[in-house]
Amino acid sequence: MSGESETSTRICDYPGCNKPxxxxxxxxxxxxxxxxxxxxxxxxxxxxxxxxxDGTTEAEMNAQRxxxxxxxxxxxxxxxxxxxxxxxxxxxxxHQILGANGTRNPGRAEAGGRKLPPTEKRAIxxxxxxxxxxxxxxxxxxxSLIKVLHPDMNGGDRSQEEQLQEVVWAWDxxxxxxxxxx
Ligand SMILES: [Zn+2]
Numbered sequence: 001m002s003g004e005s006e007t008s009t010r011i012c013d014y015p016g017c018n019k020p021x022x023x024x025x026x027x028x029x030x031x032x033x034x035x036x037x038x039x040x041x042x043x044x045x046x047x048x049x050x051x052x053x054d055g056t057t058e059a060e061m062n063a064q065r066x067x068x069x070x071x072x073x074x075x076x077x078x079x080x081x082x083x084x085x086x087x088x089x090x091x092x093x094x095h096q097i098l099g100a101n102g103t104r105n106p107g108r109a110e111a112g113g114r115k116l117p118p119t120e121k122r123a124i125x126x127x128x129x130x131x132x133x134x135x136x137x138x139x140x141x142x143x144s145l146i147k148v149l150h151p152d153m154n155g156g157d158r159s160q161e162e163q164l165q166e167v168v169w170a171w172d173x174x175x176x177x178x179x180x181x182x
Pocket of ligand 1: 014018019041042
């Protein structure tokens with residue numbers, strides 16, 4: 001899905017990332033001649049999102065979306081900071097393959113029918129957990145993410161450090177929260 005360009009002087013298209021954008025990725029499954037340029041970390045992340053929708057037609061995705069009320073509700077507003085950042089860059093996202101809605105199952109944070117403060121909602125999303133989980137269930141999710149992301153666990157590869165920090169931050173929020181049972 002991606003190739004490296006040696007002459008590129010681009011900056012990574014990911015909002016807030018200033019690393020060189022050396023890796024290209026098609027903008028949409030059916031647009032193969034128009035690319036985003038990302039650093040290694042973000043092209044990886046992007047490709048994960050791409051793979052998630054690979055082989056799914058837009059019609060199928062729309063059908064899926066209207067079936068799923070939670071998804072529908074979450075995709076309407078551009079309230080998510082990451083989505084807004086993409087919008088500021090003028091990047092349209094008809095397939096929802098970018099931004100927080102891409103990898104994270106939208107609406108998960110409300111799965112328990114519970115209203116959480118925005119930071120805790122975000123933390124739950126980051127940890128790929130659910131709002132009605134207990135702390136120990138969330139901790140399990142946290143530990144398995146750490147295992148995947150930690151440099152010591154994957155041969156000193158530090159490229160996922162930002163994501164790791166995010167995950168650690170997220171667990172701190174849940175750990176300190178009174179909204180989750182132990
Ligand atoms: Zn980047």
